[in-house]
Amino acid sequence: MIEVRNLSKVYEDPDGGEIVAVAEATLTCYPGEVYGLLGPNGAGKTTTLRCLATILTPTGGSAHIAGHDVVREPEAVRHAIGFLAAGSGLYGRLTPRETLRFFGSMHGMKGRALETRVEEMLRLFEMNSYADRPNDRLSTGMKQRVSLARSVVHDPPVWILDEPTTGLDPVVSQVVEEAVRSLAQAGKCVLFSTHLLEQAQQLCSRLGVISSGRVVAEGTIDDLRAATGTPTLREAFFKLVRSADTEAAVAV
């Protein structure tokens, strides 16, 4: 469902030279699974996901989502994905209902089909009691539900979430985690980036560890532990990140 092969993103450094944000990242994510992209801050998670969401154009490699190439068929890719990032906000002066309607229409939905879908989302995310209150006047938890619903209003087969629980308290985080689980159970392919080991452990069926722009290991938690010869995910993670840093330093 998501197939990434040797994906690279290189920026020009304003002070001369180049900045390699993603270097030949490779990963595969299947329907019905939650794939966790695990890495420290600055590892290249956001850049990778933004490339997949067609916000950025990769400078090398390829990526296919639901069979569509992210560079050649960006519009088809955007139809197939729902995207939610930590920094995603809401229009303060619109209500949750209007927000869902607007994003639905941006995906080409209209008329009765759109209205039915909006009602379904309001019910599914339990937002009926505040559906017509301006977003500005909602609590953080309520807002997060609106954001989640907004990103899947067009019922995409693939859901990409970029650290969606950053800055949220455990109660609100749980809302997100539940949504992730239930959508994966419904057969969606969920790609989820995080730097929280515990969250990754509980939520993800498979993990890709990313460091210095490279996906250094991929597999289930057991696979990662076995590959690194460590007893816990935490130790496996540190070992992988450290070895990636050393390699990157040598490469530089």
Add this chain to the structure above:
Amino acid sequence: MRFDIVREVFLKELRETLRDRRTLAVMFGIPVLLYPLLTLSTASIGASTVRKMQEKPSRVVVLNGEDAPRLVEELRKPESGVTLESLPDPEAALKDNRLDAILDVPEDLERKALATEAVKVEIRIDRSRTSAAFTQRKLEQILERFERWVIAERLKARSVPDTVLRPIESETEDVASADRRLGNLLGMLLPTMLLITGMFGAFFPAINATTSERELGTLEALLVTPTSKMELLLGKTLLVLLCGLLTAAINLISMALVLWRVFSMGGRGGESLGSLQLNVGALALTYVAALPTLIFFAAAVMVVGLFARNYREANSYATPVMLLSLVPTYVSLAEPKPTPGLLVMPLINTCLIMREVLAGHASPGGFFMAFASSGLYAGLMLSFAARLFSTEQLVNPAWEPLSLKGFRRSARPASPRLPATDEALVLFAFSVLLTFYVSPAFAGYGFFVLLFVTQGLLVAGPALLFAWLGRYDWRAVFSWRPPVLLVLVGSVLLGLGLVPWIQALSGLQNQFWPRDPETAKAIEALFRPHLERNPLVTVVLVGLLAGVSEELLYRGPIQAALARKLPTWTAIGIGAFLFAIAHLDAHGVPARMLIGALLGWIVLRGGSLFPAIALHAVYDSTLLAFMAWGPRGGPLDLEAVSRIGQAAPAHWVPQLLVGTVLLAAGWAMCWKGVRNAPAGK
């Protein structure tokens, strides 16, 4: 382009705007309420002050009044509007505002005047007071009556009837209709108000549609929907446009109503402008004339919004853009004639044509010219906004389209490094400001000192200092590489061949945009004396200094910075434009842009600064050489070329022919040479 999507984006923006009270207050509140109230109160205060000053008698002391009994009699008349005072120290009283004027009568005034001697009466007033003008007018009227009496007496003494002095009775009638007089006044105020308010009306919605979306993180969510960027931008721009146009329209109507009201009040009082009918057609046409420029402004504030990372930044970037809308004030004050040249100048053309429409003498051709050219500028600004909107860095919070971080010294090794665009722009501004403010101070020290200071310290100096402070790679920044011989020789030929052609082009330009004779005279006055005294030194030194210094700056850090990020021809174009405007001579901008572009190309493609220096120096020197040694009327009279189309002597043809041959040869050599050159970029 899917218009139902555009409509949805537009409606979303509209819904947000309608729920934003601040924007609504700016759009509707100010013109509808505050602004008429303000104008009305100011107008009524103004009118009543004027009436008060006219009615209040002016306090006057007449010195030596006994020598002019008839004059004093005139002053004593109740309708004179003057009261005669007798104060011990009238001078002090005048200073302390206890007196309005002193009338100083010379000795034996009346007797001398009647004896046909020339005499002079002095009026002393304090002009720092608003009432001074009224006092002066009253006293002048009294003196005029006195003068008429004196003349009548003189004629009587010679038995001549006083009608000999008035062979024709005349009466002046103002042919301007009341509509046209109001039009003139509106013409002064409206262009300014219309454009400023249009821009203000567009500002908040534009920031809301761009900067706020980025800050909120909603822009990213929008960009991952299948909606294209152009559909998004169009929907957003339409709303911004609507707000700008609506605000301007409300202001126009409100302003017209306010003026109508002020005049109808004035009509009941003293000065009446007659029964005024506002010409709705002219007002509507004015608005139509403003449309493209309002679109231009809407696009400009969109660009500001896209550049800015947050609301605060948007506000600070907006200030200089807002100042653009003040251009009309200048145009209203200067009241220039609508020449074709001015009718294609951005902003100025709109203000001019609005004034013409309101004053009732706009021509369809002029209107079309202003409208079409403004439309073109609006299109360019819109496409710039579109370019900016389509950059993938738009949602990157670390994106810095405008920043000054280049001067920050860091621990990292600095070189090899090239300056950033914004740093180069600061350098440009610095050098231009230095030239503008500092060089006049050296004008008194002689021509050569002025030349060295301007070129060496104010043009080349900042460039070198900049490269040193920024620790840039000098070789790369100044293209400090040995030139390809072919390019060098070609450049010299180009420099020579350009001289008659540039002269001819500026002559053609004169046909529709005449050069200001004062500027031409000033240039002549600057060089002529030195060309006569030391022709060789002047010709060589000016060429060399200008060539070296200006190339070091414009084809050095400025061009290097522009070429780093921008496509080659855009960089060359912007560099040439900066080079042209730095000469502070509007008429010479097209010619200098052409030369600047050629120089830019040679440096970027040839990889070396030296050919550009050679071209520039040879061009300037040749021009001066013509001034020094080309006698008027002879085959070397360069002026002849610039008179193409007028009564030009026959030898402009050979001059242009020689120029063409040199240009062709030079171009061919450069073209061949740059292929062998090291990559300039």
